[in-house]
Amino acid sequence: MTENAMPQPRLFLAHDDSQIESCFDAFSALRPHVRREAFLTQIRRQQAQGFQVLALEQDGLVKSVAGFRTAEFLAWGRVIYIDDLSTLPEARGQGFGGMLLDWLAEYARQQECKALHLDTGYARHVAHRLYLNKGFELSCHHMTKVLE
Numbered sequence: 785m786t787e788n789a790m791p792q793p794r795l796f797l798a799h800d801d802s803q804i805e806s807c808f809d810a811f812s813a814l815r816p817h818v819r820r821e822a823f824l825t826q827i828r829r830q831q832a833q834g835f836q837v838l839a840l841e842q843d844g845l846v847k848s849v850a851g852f853r854t855a856e857f858l859a860w861g862r863v864i865y866i867d868d869l870s871t872l873p874e875a876r877g878q879g880f881g882g883m884l885l886d887w888l889a890e891y892a893r894q895q896e897c898k899a900l901h902l903d904t905g906y907a908r909h910v911a912h913r914l915y916l917n918k919g920f921e922l923s924c925h926h927m928t929k930v931l932e
Contacts, residue, residue: 791842793880795887798837804828807839810849814870827851835867838887840880847872848880850888854895864892866902869911881911885918 798804801824808823818826827837834855840848851868866888871880885900892900903926904911 793840793842793847793883795838795840795883798839803839804837806841806846807837807849810839810846810870810872811851811868813872814868830867838884840884842875842880845872847875847878848884850884852888854897860901861898862895863897863899863901864888864895866900869902876910881914882918885914889918 796803798807804824804827808818808820811823812818812820827835830851834853836852838850838852839846848871849868850866850870852864852866854862855865856862869881869884888900900920902915902920904915
């Protein structure tokens, strides 16, 4: 490795409390409403429903994360649904999100899934460019009705 070369990122599924807690800052970049003191409990509740956390660590710091689950739908069959894909603001543009998507695509194949699915906000143009470059297609509108 040359002097200026960055160490290779390490991708891992976060399982224990310290691994999950190390992902908070990266998740918070996308989900700023989530409070640190509630984060681990929330992730544990979601894990009971099949949620998993994929983390990308470099230089001892989690820089990018993906929250995802395997699910089966009448519409799509068995798929990986990506709930969250987020990178620390200072680490964006380094290919970390693409690395996570590549890992998830391979994982989906191993799990005999037919596709990767995700929802994305209308104004997230940089993210859209990444998704389109990774072969995603704009396939539907996601509708929401907030219940009070």
